[in-house]
Amino acid sequence: MTCPDCGEERLPFAVPSALREDVPGKPSSVLLCPHCLQLEPVExxxxxxxxxxxxxxxxxxxxxxxxxxxxATALLSSLALHRQRIDALLDRVEAAGVDPLLVLDRLADDPELEPNFDIESRRRQLLQLRE
Structure with missing residues (x-):
């Protein structure tokens, strides 16, 4: 299926059961656009x-x-609405030994990504909220 926002082919993936509670609608699967990061829950x-x-x-x-x-990155499109979900997802990333803010820095520099939000500014907002 193509992304309604940018026309790229979206990638389906099963949401790990431990993460479902942190995704709006608690879907078992999502479609994600690898270009603009538009996320759609699906079954x-x-x-x-x-x-x-x-x-x-x-x-x-x-x-x-x-x-x-x-x-978490896809949900940054609506940080105010999904703040608790994003925090929970980033806590899981940290628990796996990965610095999520560093990953966001690198995603902001990725020329292949063009989300409908500014990753760098959302990263700064997120840093302030998580302090």
Whole structure:
């Protein structure tokens, strides 16, 4: 399925069960645009995303940490609405031994990503909220 925002082919992946409570609607799966990071909850996608480097090679190698980081980054489009969910997802990334703010810095510099929000400014806002 193509992204309604930018026309890129969206990537389906199953949301790990431990992360579902932190995704709006608690979906078992989502479609994610690897270009603009638009996220859509779905049930039973056709394929399973196992390589998060197709989104960005700066995402963690650990699959669950990469899923949590990807979901948190996509939810940054509405930081005010999803703050608690984002915090919970980033806590999971930190628990896996990855610095999520460093990953956000690197995602902001990734020329392949063009989300509908400024990752760098959301990172600064997030830093202030998490202090």
């Amino acid at each position: 039973n996608p056709d394929a399973e995303l196992s390589d998060f480097t197709t989104i960005s090679d700066v995402l963690p190698e650990d699959r669950d940490a990469a899923a949590a980081m990807t979901l």
